Amino acid sequence: MNGLVLFIPALLWDLLLGEPPALVHPVVWFGKLAGLLDSRYRRRSPALDFLVGMVTALAVIVFALLLAISAPSAPYPLNYALAVYLLKSSFAVRSLHEHIARTITDNVKEKRKAVSMIVSRDVGKLDEPHLNSASIESLAENLNDSVVAPLFYFLLFGLPGALIYRAVNTLDAMLGYRNERYEYFGKFSARLDDLLNFIPARLTVLLYLPIGGKRVLRYYRLARFKINSDKPIAVMSAVLGVWLEKPGVYRFPGREPENGDIRRALRIYRLIVGEWVFTVLLLIATGVCTCLSR
Template sequence: MDALAVFALALLWDLLLGEPPALVHPVVWFGKLAGLFDSRYKRHSPALDFLAGIATAVLVIAFAFLLSISPFFALYPLNYVLAVYLLKSSFAIRSLHEHVARTVTEDIEEKRKAVSMIVSRDVRKLDKPHLNSASIESLAENLNDSVIAPLFYFLFFGLPGALIYRAVNTLDAMLGYRNERYEFFGKFSARLDDVLNFIPARLTVLFYLPLGGRRVFRYYRLARFKINSDKPIAVMSAVLGVWLEKPGVYRFPGRTPEDRDIKRALRVYWLIVAEWLIIVSLLLATEVCPCLSR
């Protein structure tokens, strides 16, 4: 199959139509499958919980792999339709913009509700600046998770790479918590997500350089709190000149973030998305990277 054609059609789908319905969305399926194993497994001991977590991750990843190779067993033109649909399901450009844009409001309760849809932290006691920060942080982190990384793995490993990445990222989002329930059960998923995001998170940082220069490097060096997720957040803080903080975890310096800074962050988002889409298109057009088998 023509990787560039599949990518172009998937991108067109994303920008014009957004996300497929939840009922037929592969990423939703990954989450439901992980949730099913999570709810059925009764915790026992750290060792058994860790092994059960590995088994859960392997089964979800195997399901993602089987989905990803389904187009290669379908006849033309169904093979293209499936490939476009599955690739589109691995990234979310339009919907990320829409979710973050909804947090731009003067009504604190509406803002709180909108922010709660895109972050896992408890927003009930956050003041307006911290809600603005959470919105921008989510945009910066998900720029990597929902745009850069899935297409990075598509470039090198085709549909299996894109969908397996999204499966691992979903596993981490659902199970990768440091609490009594998930400390051992979710550890494998969390560490695997760290491995897969190591290069994309740093690649994402590079796209900020034309916008922030040396300040980007300076803030990148401040990002020592997490293996990956704080890197894109730090450089977004650098470019906007606002503080971004997850209380008790990290804080990057700057002035107080306001609603207008969320709008500025969205403009930065689209500039970086454009940079990345041009690069992906050129690499696919010149066949520099191995991708969909022909």
């Protein structure tokens, strides 16, 4: 199926309507399946925990693949509608913007509640600058996870690529923790997510270059704390000129982040999304023209 015919209505759906209801959202299904398998398994030994965790991840990935390949087999126009719906569910431009916008408030209690909806850290211990930092960090990291990476894999592998990436990213968000329960059970999911994000995270950095220039590259070289997730955060710090910090994990230099910096970060987000959407459209159109010329 022509990529433009899928991508354009999926993008319009996202921008105009946002996310589908949780009851029928494929990403929610991925999470519920992973959660069900996780809850049914009692931890036993590192080797067995890793094996069962890998089987859990593969089960969710196979489920995502089956969803993707089932759409074309439906009768027309249901097959087209399903494909557009599934592609839209793999990325989230509008909802990410809305979640971050809710953190822009002078009421610290409301800000803390809004930030708690988008990060896993204990926000009860964070002061206002660190709450602002957490909001901007989440925006920068999820720009990769929720926009750049799924569409990157859509370009490479079509609808199956986008859905499988989203399934792996969901697995990492649920199981990829370094604690007693998930150290081994979630290791396969975490490492697979690292692998799939290696190129997209660096691609996201490149998208900042027209905005931040050499400062982006300088901060990128400071991002040595994690394999992927700190790279987009570092370059957002560079462009804004504020420090971004996850205490005990990383800190990028700058002045103290304020409410206004979250607004600026959202403006940068819209610019980067615009760059990436234009690039995706151009690459799909070029691929279509190449195929038609043969």
